[in-house]
Amino acid sequence: MRSLSRSVPAPAHLGVDVLGVPAGSPVELDLRLESVVEGVLVSGTVTATMSGECVRCLDPVTAPLVVDLQELYAFPGARPGSEPDEDDDTEPLPEMNGDLIDLEPALRDAVVLALPLRPLCRDDCPGLCSECGARLEDEPGHVHDAVDPRWAALGGLAAEPEHDRST
Numbered sequence: 442m443r444s445l446s447r448s449v450p451a452p453a454h455l456g457v458d459v460l461g462v463p464a465g466s467p468v469e470l471d472l473r474l475e476s477v478v479e480g481v482l483v484s485g486t487v488t489a490t491m492s493g494e495c496v497r498c499l500d501p502v503t504a505p506l507v508v509d510l511q512e513l514y515a516f517p518g519a520r521p522g523s524e525p526d527e528d529d530d531t532e533p534l535p536e537m538n539g540d541l542i543d544l545e546p547a548l549r550d551a552v553v554l555a556l557p558l559r560p561l562c563r564d565d566c567p568g569l570c571s572e573c574g575a576r577l578e579d580e581p582g583h584v585h586d587a588v589d590p591r592w593a594a595l596g597g598l599a600a601e602p603e604h605d606r607s608t
């Protein structure tokens with residue numbers, strides 16, 4: 442068993458369009474390489490910084506991203522999926538390239554799965570005004586000619602169904 446700790450620059454397009462790890466930013470790998478019957482089991486954590494946009498206010502969001510990674514790599518030419526069995530449609534394992542393991546596909550998958558679907562700059566981000574797009578955080582109490590709440594209450598009364606007076 443070997444451990445591997447190093448920092449590598451992030452490959453391009455690590456993530457999805459609106460959110461991801463910027464290309465070239467440091468990605469910390471803290472991995473264990475374990476020899477198993479089928480090949481080498483790589484497991485550990487990957488730490489990086491993701492950046493994107495808040496879905497509510499469109500502010501830039503950066504947050505640490507910690508991803509668990511686990512992937513089994515077959516020794517070259519020793520992949521169990523290559524048995525001459527025509528009914529065998531199991532996915533072939535990714536292959537080790539000499540002593541080098543290409544972690545990028547596994548890293549890509551793990552990062553995409555770990556990204557939040559709706560990134561927020563903070564949990565209670567007030568977002569933008571739905572009328573004019575103003576940032577509500579900058580303008581507390583921002584309102585448009587909304588109906589005075591007292592009149593709104595009266596409006597609610599008027600809208601009550603009339604009482605049945607037939608009795």
Ligand SMILES: [Zn+2]
Pocket residue numbers: 495496497498499500561562563566567568
């Ligand atoms: Zn926000």
Ligand SMILES: [Zn+2]
Pocket residue numbers: 570571572573574575583584585
């Ligand atoms: Zn507004």
